[in-house]
Amino acid sequence: MLTRVDPLLPLPENVLSLSTARREWNGVRVDVSEFHCAGRVSHQLRHQSETRLNVLLEEIGSPCEPRLREDQPCPIGYMPRHMHFAPAGMEIWGFSADTRFARDATLIFDLAVLSERLATGFNADAITKPRLRFADDRIWTLVRLLSDTMNDPDPSTQLYGDGLTAAIAARLFAEPPEPATDGKGLAPWQLRRIVEYLDARLPERVELAHLAAQVGLSQAHFSRAFKASTGMAPYRWQLDARIRRAQALLIDSHASLNEVAEATGFADAVHFGRTFRKLTGATPAAWRRDRKN
Known part of the structure; x- marks a missing residue:
């Protein structure tokens, strides 16, 4: 905060x-x-x-x-x-x-x-x-x-900031990072547990330490393994998941953009619209209109 x-x-x-x-x-x-x-x-x-x-x-x-x-x-x-x-x-x-x-x-x-x-x-x-x-x-x-990110109220900035501070500390004074054990990312049960954990808490703030603890890994090891498994950093996965939930609301309900923004953890419709367009290439209104016609 x-x-x-x-x-x-x-x-x-x-x-x-x-x-x-x-x-x-x-x-x-x-x-x-x-x-x-x-x-x-x-x-x-x-x-x-x-x-x-x-x-x-x-x-x-x-x-x-x-x-x-x-x-x-x-x-x-x-x-x-x-x-x-x-x-x-x-x-x-x-x-x-x-x-x-x-x-x-x-x-x-x-x-x-x-x-x-x-x-x-x-x-x-x-x-x-x-x-x-x-x-x-x-x-x-x-x-x-x-x-x-200091003034960004978006919930995904929690994971983003956790990742940045972990990287800064590792560079500044941590011991050399532990090597990945297999280079293939998370085990299927680990990935399933993390995805279920994130889905259950959308769109709330989630700390990287809590995610890593779910599967018994350090934050650095977890971040590397998660990206190897999904192609995304944890904060980006959470942000994409929120956009997917927003898309479902846009298609399946008559909720206003402000209501969709609130339901998916964005500060307001402007912030929601800017992020939505950045990730999808279209404004929420245009995206909804194209898919309801």
Whole structure:
């Protein structure tokens, strides 16, 4: 569930406004913040008592940099799409000589919950060793995709976000992922159980950890095996199933588009129509009309 976080009060000098949106997946709390600024900005970053990854998504003006001390420049040179990782208890400062806008994402890890849900251990060095400024295109892309879902109320974003956070954690500090045992996907009984579980809960939110637990697999192994069996990621399968249910309602009932949207877990008819057209190539009204004539 999306929440809005009260800004730092008072705002740091030259920060005109600050807004933060927050969601949580898989024991990973995600804060996406937007800073509108006018000049030099220097402030202590939040969450120093927690293990966190900060990813710079966008900046306008002088480059932003992480610092160990407010008055000590970052010893690592600028690089695009940079990020930093800090273990719990480490103080980090953010600095820019002259910035206008910055957007970043901070992922705060509950390592105990995350380890349990991913059914894996973490590399001890990776979770305790700070990385002040580094670039990883894969992590950056995954975090950007995660940030883009912050305001999406669609139930399928639960599985989507679970999958993204699992992939980020595996890339950042998990032990090497377990190999698939047979490379052929889920066993027939496993796939049947998962499909029945998803069908019974349409169109509700479903967590990836719960799906993996149904068949005794880690999230990473489950995601690979499910896609091998169905050709789809779990979130995409759930979304397709909701669209199939919507198609049945469009043909078999006189329900309005708003009623169909509500019954299949979409925020409103506009969101439903946009998703329906993306997956089928036609608007719900046109699709219904063509099949009822």
